[in-house]
Amino acid sequence: MNNKIIFIFFLLFISCKTNKQIETPPNLAFLDTHIPNIKIGERIFNQSCITCHLYGTAGATILTDKKSWQQLLNNKKKEEIYLNVFNGFIGKGPMPKKGACTNCSDTDLLDAIEYILFMNDLSINH
Numbered sequence: 001m002n003n004k005i006i007f008i009f010f011l012l013f014i015s016c017k018t019n020k021q022i023e024t025p026p027n028l029a030f031l032d033t034h035i036p037n038i039k040i041g042e043r044i045f046n047q048s049c050i051t052c053h054l055y056g057t058a059g060a061t062i063l064t065d066k067k068s069w070q071q072l073l074n075n076k077k078k079e080e081i082y083l084n085v086f087n088g089f090i091g092k093g094p095m096p097k098k099g100a101c102t103n104c105s106d107t108d109l110l111d112a113i114e115y116i117l118f119m120n121d122l123s124i125n126h
């Protein structure tokens, strides 16, 4: 192998490594301790989640459908719900990774989920 090919493999190796770091699911301890910031959640909802969750586009649960959000909390653990948004999820339709909010931090994403629940008098820590 000449040096050029070795260099290309090296670049591939590095880019795979950095990608993996971005993909790593977060340590979920903050689900218990984070105090929701509903204002941040609202801003993110209006930037990202609104595309689907306002009118139920692509099979998404509608923002004001309290019964369905309550059912979600009854049926699934908060860790599962959070990771489904984080990793993307296929239910009645597809939700992209991080609900399409690619630059959202772990707590931004939680705030967006809490905003949806807050609008229905619910919380992930019900």
Ligand code: HEC
Pocket (backbone or CB within 6 Å): 044, 045, 048, 049, 050, 051, 052, 053, 057, 058, 059, 060, 061, 072, 076, 080, 081, 082, 084, 085, 089, 090, 091, 092, 093, 094, 095, 096, 098, 099, 100, 101, 109, 112, 113, 116
């Ligand atoms: C491209 C459309 C789309 C976008 C954008 C989107 N969602 Fe979703 N979301 C869906 C669909 C479809 C489902 C699955 C609904 C079902 O089958 O019950 C879903 C499900 C969910 C669930 C429930 C997951 C579970 O475990 O069942 C939560 C919570 C959620 N979305 C939050 C969000 C938040 C927060 C955002 C913005 C950061 C967001 N979504 C952006 C389409 C979307």
